Amino acid sequence: MKVLVTGGAGFIASWIRRELLARGHSVLVMDHQDRRTGLAPGEEFFLGDVRDATAVTEAAAHVDGIIHLAAVLGTQETISNPRPSAETNILGSLNVFEAAAQYNLSCVYAGVGNHFMRLQGTGCYTITKSAAEDLARMYNAYRDGGRITIVRPVNAYGPGQSIAAPFGTSKVRKVMPALTCRALTGTDIEVYGDGTQISDCVYVGDxxxxxxxxxxxxxxxxxxxKPVEVGPLESVTVNDIARLVAEYAASVTGREPVGIKHLPMRPGEVPNAVVKSDTTTLQQIGMTAADFVQLDEGIRRTVDYYNESWLPGYLAA
Known part of the structure; x- marks a missing residue:
């Protein structure tokens, strides 16, 4: 199968591309920035933006299936500037679904693990991604060629995830890099809220x-x-995750574990939220979360990656 991966230069997409190739598929990488360098054998690149219906339709004409990942991310970021997320996450998804229906292509859409929080005043990211889920259901119910499966991962983490300020240039702060970079540099970890909220993490390879x-x-x-929800069998609090990162980073650096500093929650974050997956939905595709990488092992792999690939350059800068 030749598979179009929208947002193909992103973090999760890079792991999906490797998985596709490992299973004998070929890949058409679609991204709005020119990322032709670094393509593996079996991959081609298509320069295009999902907001451009013509570009999406042209890309879809050359494949057998689509994994739709392209999106504008961020909670606080999309509250202060909601238009880009609405244009990309809703209209861009509509373009993908329409092209998939036109060519009768199977499609997998990346939903969000906290989809339910759109009813609780959360950010535009969750609102727009959930709106696209509604569109997917409409296509499946009423449109010829509607063949869209929704996959909802919780917080994906692992080697290669981008790093936000003050340690990197990414515009969107992701949990695991933020915790890891602080712990490796001997800086207290920052946790928003009291840390008792549950925000499950799942290893990106899974x-x-x-x-x-x-x-x-x-x-x-x-x-x-039903949507396929991807997450761990057992839930933990944000404080639990922070402690695991601090303890393993200390074993790597030879220092005492850093402390945990609690900050006020930011706009779009819901106190006492429980973001977890119904892992029984994995049975629909013959998978089980029992086979997933355990959190402590995933954290070890992630901390080791940043310690070896990021920390030396950061300290030398």
Whole structure:
């Protein structure tokens, strides 16, 4: 199968591309920035923006299936500037779904693990991504060629995730890099709120397997009845995650574990939120969260990656 991956230069996309290639598929990488360098054998690049319906339709004409990841991310960022997320996450997804229906392609759409929080005053990211889920359901119910499976990962983490200020240039702060970079540099970890909220994390390699498996399943059986939720079997608090990162980073650096500093929650964050997955939905595509990388092992892999690949350059700068 030749698979179009929108937002193909992103973090999760890079792991999905490797998983697709490992299973014998070929990949058409679509991104709005020219990322032709670094393509692996079996990959081609298509320069285009999902907001451009013509570009999406042209890309879809050359593939057998689509994994739709392109999105404008961020909670606080999309509150202060909601228009880009609305244009990309809703209209861009509409373009992808329309192209998939036109060519009768199987499609997997990346939903959000905290979809339910759109009813609780959360950010435009969750609102717009959830709106696109509604569009996917409409296509499946009423449009010929509607073959869209929704996959909802919780917080994906692992090697290669971008780093936000003050340690990197990414515009969007992601949990695991933020915790890890502070711990490796001997800086107290910052946790928003009291840290008792549950915000489950799932290793990115397992997320990639779920997306590719969902696409293969959809190609044969059609879309799943329910969204496929990707997360761990056991939930932990943000404080638990922070402690695990601090303790393993200390073993790597030879210092005492850094402390945890609590800050006020930011706009779009919901106190006492519980962001977790219904992992029984994985059964629809023949998967189980029991096979996923455990949190402590995933954190070890992630901290080791940043210690080896990021920290030396940061300290030398």
């Amino acid at each position: 997320v990639a397997k779920a997306f590719v498996t969902a696409l293969e399943h959809t190609a044969v059986n059609g879309p799943t009845e």
